[in-house]
Amino acid sequence: xxxxxxSNYNNELEQWELxxxxxxxxxxxxxxxxxxxxxxxxxxxxxxxxxxxLNYIDSTGLGVIIGAFGRMQETENRIxxxxxxxxxxxxxxxxxxxxxxxxDN
Amino acid sequence: MTDILKFSVPGKPEYVxxxxxxxxxxxxxxxxxxxxxxxxxxxxxxxxxNVVCHGKPNREETYEVACEVGEGRITISVVDRAGxxxxxxxxxxxxDMDNPKQGGLGIFIIKALMDEVDIFSELxxxxxxxxxxxxxxx
Numbered sequence: 001x002x003x004x005x006x007s008n009y010n011n012e013l014e015q016w017e018l019x020x021x022x023x024x025x026x027x028x029x030x031x032x033x034x035x036x037x038x039x040x041x042x043x044x045x046x047x048x049x050x051x052x053x054l055n056y057i058d059s060t061g062l063g064v065i066i067g068a069f070g071r072m073q074e075t076e077n078r079i080x081x082x083x084x085x086x087x088x089x090x091x092x093x094x095x096x097x098x099x100x101x102x103x104d105n
Numbered sequence: 106m107t108d109i110l111k112f113s114v115p116g117k118p119e120y121v122x123x124x125x126x127x128x129x130x131x132x133x134x135x136x137x138x139x140x141x142x143x144x145x146x147x148x149x150x151x152x153x154x155n156v157v158c159h160g161k162p163n164r165e166e167t168y169e170v171a172c173e174v175g176e177g178r179i180t181i182s183v184v185d186r187a188g189x190x191x192x193x194x195x196x197x198x199x200x201d202m203d204n205p206k207q208g209g210l211g212i213f214i215i216k217a218l219m220d221e222v223d224i225f226s227e228l229x230x231x232x233x234x235x236x237x238x239x240x241x242x243x
Contacts, residue, residue, distance in 0.1 A: 026154045027118035059210035093172040094217040
C-alpha cells in the first residue's frame with residue numbers, strides 16, 4: 001500500500017507531466033497533494049497526471065485532485081487525468097468527474 | 106449458512122489499506138468477480154476513511170468491521186463510536202460540476218457501488234454503515 005510519484009516539466013509543451021504509481025487512499029493522499037501543489041507553485045502551467053500504473057484511488061485522492069483543479073482555475077490552467085484503469089474510470093464516471101478531468105470527455 | 110468475520114481496527118489512516126486488502130480477499134473467495142471485488146473494496150475503504158476522518162480529535166478509538174458471507178451475498182458493517190454526525194448533510198444526490206467540492210464524496214460513492222446501504226448515526230455516540238452486495242446470477 002504505497003504511492004510513488006514522478007514529476008517532470010516538459011519545456012517544449014510547457015506543461016507538467018506527473019506519474020502516479022500504486023494506491024491513493026487516506027494514508028497516501030497527502031503525498032499526491034504535495035506533488036500537485038509543489039508543481040503548480042513552482043510553475044503555473046497545465047498538469048497532465050498519468051495514471052497508467054495507479055491501481056486504486058478513493059474519495060480522499062479524488063478530493064485532492066478536485067482541490068488542485070479548483071486552485072488552478074485562478075490561472076485558467078487545467079489538470080487532466082491520462083489513462084486511468086477501468087476501476088478508476090468507473091469511479092470518475094459515477095462521480096461525473098470524468099467530464100472535467102479526463103481528456104477524452 | 107453464513108460465516109461471520111470481525112476485525113477490530115485502530116482509527117488510523119495506515120490501517121485502512123489493511124482492511125481493504127482483507128475484504129477484497131474475502132470477496133474474491135466468496136465468488137465475486139473482479140469488478141464486484143473492486144466495488145466492495147472501494148465501498149469498505151470509504152466507510153473506514155469516514156471513521157478516521159470524522160473521529161474525535163486526539164482520540165484514536167478502534168472501530169469494528171464485521172463481514173457476513175454466504176447465501177449469495179456479502180454484508181459488511183463498519184461500526185464506530187466516533188461521535189456520530191448529521192446524516193442529512195450527506196444526502197447530496199449529485200455533484201455540482203461548476204463548484205466541485207473535496208468532501209462528501211465518500212457516502213455518495215458507497216451508495217453507487219453497493220446494492221443496499223443503511224446508515225445509522227447518533228450524535229454524541231457513533232455511526233454504523235451496513236452495506237450489502239449480491240452475487241450476480243448467471
